[in-house]
Amino acid sequence: MRDAVGDTAWLQAMLDAEAALARAQARLGLIPPAAAVAITNACHASRFDPAALARDAVSAGNPVVPLVRALRAQLPPDLARFAHAGATSQDIIDSAAMLVARRATGPLRADLASAADRAATLAAVHRDTPIAGRTLLQQALPTTFGLIAAGWMTALDAAGARLARVRHGTLAAQLGGATGTLAAIGDLAAQHTHEPHAHETQAHKTQAHKTQAHETRAHETRAHETRAHETRAPQSDAMPQTGTTSQTRTTPQTDPAQGDTADAARVDTAGAAQGNTADAARDHQAQADTARADTARADTARDHQARGDTPNTAQADAADAARDDAAGASGVAGASGVADAVDAARLRSPDAGPVGAGGAEGGRGGVAGRSGAVRAAGDGRIGPELISVFADELELNEPILPWHTDRGRIAELAGALAGAAGTIAKIARDVILLAQTEVGEVREGGGRGGSSSMPHKANPVAAISAAASAARAPGLAGTLFAAMPHEHQRAAGAWHAEWLPLTDLLRATGSAAYWLRDCLTGLEVDPARMRANLDLTGGALLAERVAGVLAEDLGRDAAHDLVAAVVRDGRPLAGDPRVTAHLDRDAVTALLDPAEYLGSAGPLVDRALAAHPKGDA
Numbered sequence: 001m002r003d004a005v006g007d008t009a010w011l012q013a014m015l016d017a018e019a020a021l022a023r024a025q026a027r028l029g030l031i032p033p034a035a036a037v038a039i040t041n042a043c044h045a046s047r048f049d050p051a052a053l054a055r056d057a058v059s060a061g062n063p064v065v066p067l068v069r070a071l072r073a074q075l076p077p078d079l080a081r082f083a084h085a086g087a088t089s090q091d092i093i094d095s096a097a098m099l100v101a102r103r104a105t106g107p108l109r110a111d112l113a114s115a116a117d118r119a120a121t122l123a124a125v126h127r128d129t130p131i132a133g134r135t136l137l138q139q140a141l142p143t144t145f146g147l148i149a150a151g152w153m154t155a156l157d158a159a160g161a162r163l164a165r166v167r168h169g170t171l172a173a174q175l176g177g178a179t180g181t182l183a184a185i186g187d188l189a190a191q192h193t194h195e196p197h198a199h200e201t202q203a204h205k206t207q208a209h210k211t212q213a214h215e216t217r218a219h220e221t222r223a224h225e226t227r228a229h230e231t232r233a234p235q236s237d238a239m240p241q242t243g244t245t246s247q248t249r250t251t252p253q254t255d256p257a258q259g260d261t262a263d264a265a266r267v268d269t270a271g272a273a274q275g276n277t278a279d280a281a282r283d284h285q286a287q288a289d290t291a292r293a294d295t296a297r298a299d300t301a302r303d304h305q306a307r308g309d310t311p312n313t314a315q316a317d318a319a320d321a322a323r324d325d326a327a328g329a330s331g332v333a334g335a336s337g338v339a340d341a342v343d344a345a346r347l348r349s350p351d352a353g354p355v356g357a358g359g360a361e362g363g364r365g366g367v368a369g370r371s372g373a374v375r376a377a378g379d380g381r382i383g384p385e386l387i388s389v390f391a392d393e394l395e396l397n398e399p400i401l402p403w404h405t406d407r408g409r410i411a412e413l414a415g416a417l418a419g420a421a422g423t424i425a426k427i428a429r430d431v432i433l434l435a436q437t438e439v440g441e442v443r444e445g446g447g448r449g450g451s452s453s454m455p456h457k458a459n460p461v462a463a464i465s466a467a468a469s470a471a472r473a474p475g476l477a478g479t480l481f482a483a484m485p486h487e488h489q490r491a492a493g494a495w496h497a498e499w500l501p502l503t504d505l506l507r508a509t510g511s512a513a514y515w516l517r518d519c520l521t522g523l524e525v526d527p528a529r530m531r532a533n534l535d536l537t538g539g540a541l542l543a544e545r546v547a548g549v550l551a552e553d554l555g556r557d558a559a560h561d562l563v564a565a566v567v568r569d570g571r572p573l574a575g576d577p578r579v580t581a582h583l584d585r586d587a588v589t590a591l592l593d594p595a596e597y598l599g600s601a602g603p604l605v606d607r608a609l610a611a612h613p614k615g616d617a
Helices: 007-027 033-042 050-060 064-073 089-125 145-169 183-191 202-232 256-266 277-306 314-325 335-348 369-379 382-394 408-434 461-470 473-482 496-521 527-534 540-554 556-568 585-591 601-611
Strands: 130-135 138-144 442-444 523-525
Touching: 007 033, 007 050, 007 064, 007 089, 007 382, 050 064, 064 089, 089 145, 089 382, 089 408, 089 496, 089 523, 089 601, 130 145, 130 527, 138 145, 138 540, 138 601, 145 408, 145 601, 183 382, 408 442, 408 461, 408 473, 408 496, 442 461, 461 496, 473 496, 496 523, 540 556, 540 585
Parallel strands: none
Antiparallel strands: 130 138, 442 523
């Protein structure tokens, strides 16, 4: 988790956003395909000096300003101006925050799921193991350790489901330009013209004719499936800051061959259509309307599922894991593969006609040719179109509007993280209390938890570390909620106040989840000690049951007062004459057996286990 939210992860996420913006603009014919490839090729954290960026960010107020300068410096002079075209710093930082959150919540949810699976095992094994139920830290009535563990399991499942809903339904791309109007994108569309590359030979054009129909059908199928998934969505702070955590890979692959493939799969470019421009535009609009309808239906289905107790997000998570393992959506074309990547991307563009002399046509949802781009710029349609394609490139949700000063998405993320941390803290505290010397009903295995001065100590260090990490979450979430009021179209300070608390909240919650998984994995249960503690009070634990039977003869209030008096006197209920005057000793002894007063504990455990998701990490 430390790596997933560290400085390098944030830097790479900002670069991923810059690369995705360039690819989206190339798909719509706003910048040359070569610019998109060059920008994507340069967007790797290893090419930049984080210390220098941090130093230069002080005078700019955010790290994007020096980052863009450094990025442009790495590009050919004739292409440098296309980097960051039409965007504002907040577009890049907010989109990067969503990428960081998506990548970090993957291993976090995996740890939550693993902890829940371990709790499920404990629930099944100890379904009928009696233990004293405790209210206000005092023994109350018997329950089972299986039911306690089942409660842990369902709470962890619910926390994971809330994070899944945020991960797949809330994390969205950010693109609005300086004041949310994307006015600079309209200028870009109106001003830009680019000629086809010299390597676009007649053979390429002929091959494009032959393969266009097949590639279009295949691409549309992939786009529909991907869109359906996207609309469903997207350690250690231990005591004291020690231990290791789950790992996730956030930097891109650097193998040139893989980079060629990645670019070819992401940089959609095409030549201008030869004729029938109006028909192509109408076809595109129909496809866009269909995609939006599919999106709405998928949103509705997801919302219905999200309201259930056990939402199934396994397919979406598997796709996310594959994508994140493939380096966080930032492919690189090796020097020898740039031209091939451009050609391959052109061939797979669903709206692409044969390459001609008039520029480029857009990819999925793209603007048809140079004239179409100019018309879209004139009526403003190019801005919403670019938001859609940009979100597609990032594989994040597409927002209806730019959300520069609507921080509900950050608040939802903070709430889900803080809620998960609260669940973890409850379970960790239960373990800590059950492991006390005077209780001794559970203990962490592994022979750890020793003291520097007391050889007999066996502290539950994993549970303590989980609780310590989780304890930081409420304050961090509170800071994010307090920062929600953003003035006008860009906040003066409130936006900046989010960056560190969000990073720390992801880190703290991820660390807590890691330590809880570790705790439950090695947890040892002592049923004999549980039974001994049930017998400590001489039957007082089941005084309610005895009073209930006596009430048949004495009335409810009189029976309650009689049993309470016996307990206060410290006498065993089975041997006190005030009780045996109404019930024989054997009957009272039977009433005081904890195993015979467990109510529906067993069936409730069965019910919980049946609802537990299988393999939904």
